[in-house]
Amino acid sequence: MAKAEDQNEWAIKAKNTLKGQMKMKGMNYRDLAATLSEMGTEIGEQSLNNKISRGGFSAAFYLQCLDAIERR
Secondary structure (H helix, E strand, O other): OOOHHHHHHHHHHHHHHHHHHHHHOOOOHHHHHHHHHHOOOOOOHHHHHHHHHHOOOOHHHHHHHHHHHHHO
16 A cells, blocks of 8 residues: 555645646636536535645646646
């Protein structure tokens, strides 16, 4: 089983990857929340910001975000 420090490092990598992808597409949290809503995942801008900032989200949510960013 992975150590807590290792899990934290992966969480940081996950959130930084999402933020980097958003920046490359010129997308903000409002845009991402709207696109996720169009895809059927209802989440507000502030909730999305908090979730990504914490970095503790599921792989499924991570993939949904990447898909939403690519649709932009």
